[in-house]
Amino acid sequence: MLSQRINRIQPSPTLAISARAKAMRAAGEDVISFDVGEPDFDTPQHIKDACIKALQDGDTKYTAAPGTPALREAICRKLQRENHLPYTPEHIVVSCGGKHSLYNIFQSILNPGDEVVIPAPYWVSYPDQVLLAEGVPVILQAGQEQDFKITAQQLDDCLQSHERVRAVVINSPSNPTGAVYAPDALRELCAVLENYPDVLIISDEVYEHMVYAPNQQWSVARHSEEFQQRTILVHSFSKTYSMTGWRLGWTSSTKELAGAMSKLQSQSTSNPTSFAQAGGIAALDGPIDAGMMAEFEKRGKIIRELLKDVPGFECARPEGAFYAFPKVDGIFGVMVGKDTQLNSADDLAAYLLKAAKVAVVPGEGFGAPQHVRFSYANSMENIKEGINRILRALPQ
Numbered sequence: 001m002l003s004q005r006i007n008r009i010q011p012s013p014t015l016a017i018s019a020r021a022k023a024m025r026a027a028g029e030d031v032i033s034f035d036v037g038e039p040d041f042d043t044p045q046h047i048k049d050a051c052i053k054a055l056q057d058g059d060t061k062y063t064a065a066p067g068t069p070a071l072r073e074a075i076c077r078k079l080q081r082e083n084h085l086p087y088t089p090e091h092i093v094v095s096c097g098g099k100h101s102l103y104n105i106f107q108s109i110l111n112p113g114d115e116v117v118i119p120a121p122y123w124v125s126y127p128d129q130v131l132l133a134e135g136v137p138v139i140l141q142a143g144q145e146q147d148f149k150i151t152a153q154q155l156d157d158c159l160q161s162h163e164r165v166r167a168v169v170i171n172s173p174s175n176p177t178g179a180v181y182a183p184d185a186l187r188e189l190c191a192v193l194e195n196y197p198d199v200l201i202i203s204d205e206v207y208e209h210m211v212y213a214p215n216q217q218w219s220v221a222r223h224s225e226e227f228q229q230r231t232i233l234v235h236s237f238s239k240t241y242s243m244t245g246w247r248l249g250w251t252s253s254t255k256e257l258a259g260a261m262s263k264l265q266s267q268s269t270s271n272p273t274s275f276a277q278a279g280g281i282a283a284l285d286g287p288i289d290a291g292m293m294a295e296f297e298k299r300g301k302i303i304r305e306l307l308k309d310v311p312g313f314e315c316a317r318p319e320g321a322f323y324a325f326p327k328v329d330g331i332f333g334v335m336v337g338k339d340t341q342l343n344s345a346d347d348l349a350a351y352l353l354k355a356a357k358v359a360v361v362p363g364e365g366f367g368a369p370q371h372v373r374f375s376y377a378n379s380m381e382n383i384k385e386g387i388n389r390i391l392r393a394l395p396q
């Protein structure tokens with residue numbers, strides 16, 4: 001007999017598709033992956049070297065539950081230098097990745113029945129993590145027609161009609177849409193939130209360095225000192241430094257909340273891996289790979305152009321991260337073969353994997369059932385070949 005809590009949630013749909021594509025590849029099939037949520041670049045050598053040195057120096061023991069003082073100080077330096085936000089190490093909790101940080105947040109701020117506003121399309125884990133904490137996700141639709149961004153009016157209406165909202169999630173740049181909120185748009189949301197001073201803001205900025213000009217990264221934590229207090233920042237080493245397997249991320253919040261999350265970690269995972277944390281310091285104190293960012297921008301342009309030619313697909317220009325999120329309902333109802341009809345994004349993704357050997361993630365898990373997600377963390381050659389395969393597999 002399993003708990004009601006665990007039965008309330010679903011396995012991550014992005015990991016499920018990847019598992020199927022991996023199994024096909026292991027069986028010798030040539031699958032092109034548009035499903036992976038991680039950069040196709042290796043972790044930079046200076047970061048690996050720092051980790052190897054830490055191992056060799058015997059840095060293999062427990063550390064403080066919220067991370068080593070040295071890493072938390074490096075994080076504060078980074079937040080000041082790049083984000084213009086003053087924090088001290090007591091505000092920082094290093095975790096086993098952004099996903100773990102979000103889990104810690106929801107467990108630490110929600111009472112049963114508390115509501116969390118989640119704009120859709122959303123990253124798959126937010127609603128399930130809220131449910132795990134016995135909270136209630138309140139989904140706010142922001143479709144392609146509004147550039148995947150909630151408006152101030154929408155947020156105001158939502159906060160007026162829901163009495164138990166504890167927090168609002170903002171994810172910019174966004175997974176799965178690639179949308180980036182302009183600073184002015186975020187200031188408008190802040191102006192609404194000023195009228196609801198008890199509502200916290202969870203700002204997921206794990207893609208902060210993947211923003212294509214003329215778009216600009218900005219954080220609601222910069223709106224005012226009060227907003228810095230109300231905002232829980234989520235950052236990760238995964239995307240910026242190609243460190244997804246290292247499992248390292250962090251939160252920046254009030255000391256009170258940091259203390260609570262640190263207590264939670266001390267009774268659950270304990271500290272993130274000691275030598276991974278040493279690599280984290282080298283990452284933050286070293287350069288950011290501008291070449292990788294430029295490559296993503298180039299690929300984003302190409303994939304959008306190519307997707308335009310796929311009948312029934314409609315794709316907005318990605319503004320950041322490394323995802324394209326075309327609307328594909330133009331293809332729904334179409335017959336492929338004698339007895340297969342594509343009636344959903346799920347059907348389309350299953351068909352493309354089988355018939356074209358191309359893995360994409362259907363939008364259902366992102367709260368956007370008319371879309372599929374393409375990650376372009378893949379070579380230009382594979383991107384072109386992958387879209388060609390899709391063109392060949394779908395009726396023209």
Ligand SMILES: Cc1ncc(COP(=O)(O)O)c(C=O)c1O
Nearest residue numbers: 037097098099123175236238249
């Ligand atoms: C929007 C968003 N937030 C958080 C995460 C968590 O990343 P990690 O746990 O690897 O730090 C991801 C990963 O895909 C993401 O896309």
